[in-house]
Amino acid sequence: MTGYRLSHGGGRIDRGQSIDFSFNGKRYAGLAGDTLASALLANGVQLVGRSFKLHRPRGIVGAGCEETNALVQLEHGISSIPNVQATMIALEEGLVARSINAWPSLTWDIAGVNDRLRGLFSAGFYYKTFMWPDWHWFEWLIRRAAGLGKVPVVPDPQRYEARHVECDLLVIGGGRRGLAAAAQAARDGKSVLLVDLDQGLPSLEGVRTFEKTAALGIWDHGFVLAASEGRVIHRIRAEQIILATGKQERGIAFANNDLPGIMLAGAIGRYVADYAVAPGRSGIFFVNNDLGWRSAIEAAQCGVGVRAIVDARPQVLPELAHRARAHGIDLFFSSLVRSAHGRGRVTGVTIEKPDGLSRLACDFVGVSGGWNPASQLWTMAGGQTKFNERSQSFQPDGLVANVEWAGPEPIEAEPIWTVHGGDEKTMFVDFQTDVTVADIKLAARENYRSVEHLKRYTVLGMGVDQGKLSSVPGAMILAETIGAEPGTLSASKVRPPFVPTAFGLIGADLRGERFRPRRYLPAHEWHVREGAVFEDFGWERPAAYPVGGEDIQAAAEREAAAVRSGVGLFDGSPLGKILVAGPEAAAFLDRVYVGTPSTLKPGRIRYGLVLNENGTILDDGVYARLQDGSFLLSPSSAFADRMVRLLEDLLQCEWPMDVVVQDVTEQYAVWTVAGPNARNVLEALQPSFVLSSERFPHLSVREGQLDGSEVRIQRVSFSGELSYEIQVPAGQAVQMGDALMAAGKPYGLVPYGIEALEILRIEKGYIHVGTDTDSETQPGDIGFGGAIAKKQSDFLGRRALTRRSSLSPNRKQLVGLTSLCGGILPVGGHVRAPSGQSGGFVTSSQFSPVLGRGVALGLVEQGQRRLGEIVEIVSLGKRWQARISETVAYDREGGRLDT
């Protein structure tokens, strides 16, 4: 036990209020106001984790958001939060935390053997060491041993909240400069918001203050995300931002500088002053700047045993030397700590003095290797930095629109990054990712000469702390190694978030159905009543209506057979319904569709394709001419929204014509009655129009009444059977469904779902764009070459169809594929070309109950010219023989459309 609570002092703690908590299964007591880190130190807990790669014992290093070692898993019952910095956790009664990386246990650690094998774990070790004979032999071990925390196994039960905030001025950082800037702006009448990581800030008149709030990043136009206590995310829009983020201390790389008990000098100062916690009874401070002295002297003043200050510089302000001597501190100038000693914790150091080496016993070490401006947010905002020789740091430089840097004056420091003479493989630069001076030098030897390459090769700065301690020393050591001028290599750029942040917090309210709302059919309750099994197809749609213990496949086959032999009822409500009207509607649509809508007569319907300018099929569907100047388009369900946007884009940007577009998709439900008895079912509902094929032929549209309701009926078919698509106002969907079921009862009408529809359309060779076509498929590839040859005028994608590649005879074309053994071909299976390579693939495949065999569609090179040819289909090591056939497998003459 080395750390302990001092008998007096501690500006943040309440000695009257004890708080119980648990760490790695042991119970401890801390005080109100403690952080988890200060409470652990007060309890003498030095060892808080094992390092990521080498599993070396590690202790608390910092006191704030710079902490790199003390990452814990915070546990709440079965859920937990990984990678939380112990220095940022306010102690709460009953808090349960565990070290994140200590498999199988913190004190007896089998992977500690890695430390003795560390030669294997040098920079780039993943790429070099584990490639032979096969990475997968090692993967399980590495994944288990090299983790940062555990991913929780249950959905995050935490409720997060998002708030939107606007202000004239956002001040980030509540130190002296931040408070002054905020107060001044408030006096000037601005709305001011101040955020700070800490708590206990003075309240300023006219200033909103968010404490315990981390600014995570700065984006365009004054947009800032800030997280309060990990539970509330503020989406802030500020006209002006002042960054008063202060400075951060850095370490010095000497041998064994990662032993528990070795901390940042400034962190020791904070533990002593704020929490009355001493990290030990006999300390040595190793510094290169005056602030390091002040930390040592403050600790001594509060009663902490400080044995010596070791300063790399030849002298210091007489006032500092005087005060240190007054506390009985030995002073060593022009001296360095060459190495630390101890097993599991520091017990002494070797000092390199002008007159030689000597060894001093101690139980803690405070290191101050200089100070960096906390410029992470500045660089995220696009700010530049400039090397400052006196402070050996990269200071914000130049201007960023609406962002002002209000950081502290640079602190003068001696350039000292590494202490030569020790084992470089134990001189740690990045503790969290276990990167040493030896790793940086190896990377330099292997010609990784930019900080970005160094970062990726060694993983320097890639931990959850994003190298707050390591980035600048790493860049400086690389520069030193390759002989570059100091300051010519700056630290790699930091990305949001500035502190580790839960994904749940970033998403906040936008989770589950709030992120992606489900779309329900107008007749959803009707389908529930009919026993539908739903699937998400962008809408919640019935996949099938199983009866008597059927599975989906059996139900789909029964439903499809019923449509072929009797009559079925399908809910096609998601089908797009877009009204296009105006004097130039027909001329406009001629430019959109492959076909020629202007030649369509009112009351009639035609099938058409829509292409993009690259000639690729975007969608297929029918369009109806309702009147001379008005059309109703029926793009497929998945394309309806995009179709509306495409038409608006064309009308507003490309062809300003006298046309209006109105999306009425959700205004109407669609019931499709399909099958040989479809007409009989409709006849039973007193239609106000004649249903005979002479008066109401295939591919025509009628408006009128059915069962007393206003309807629009399109005679189109996606099943190959006689089929009526009945559009009713969405509010009457259930009523019309009930009426059709009742009218269909004498004919054995059954509801059918998407799976049966799939069987029916594949039997008929009707394509589904995106399934039977891909990003290369053009109209000619699916048999629409003729339609294009006839059309003279321009339309979307037409020019692309005349390119050489579009005219090539080797294109993949849509064909039917028939398994020779009658089985079902695998979707995605490849058609073997004579070369042995893939010459196409199966796009859709189903068992056809009416044919008693499998039916399939595929895209096959030169397929239309190879009808009858036998090909081999290969999938996942299995082979099938199949015959290339016509796309239409059932009722090729189409007689059933007009029963």
Next chain:
Amino acid sequence: MMRIACPNCGLRDEREYAYGGEAHLDRPELDCDDQAWEEYLFLRANPKGEHAERWVHVHGCGVWFNLIRHTETHEVVAVYVMGVARP
């Protein structure tokens, strides 16, 4: 996340808009040569600096418009309605 002034609705967050690529591309006639078509379809200016581009207020009034954005600073230099020449 930028803020963009819709010509109809005023200043709104970027999340209300969708990007529509480079502005002022002239669609060639059907009988253009392959090179003209390639330039229209595939080649874009991609400048470091001021870029004229199309946006649509998709979660708002639905209007398409042009704006000039500085690609390095994301400063919106100008917003102007469709059909007007680049200022």
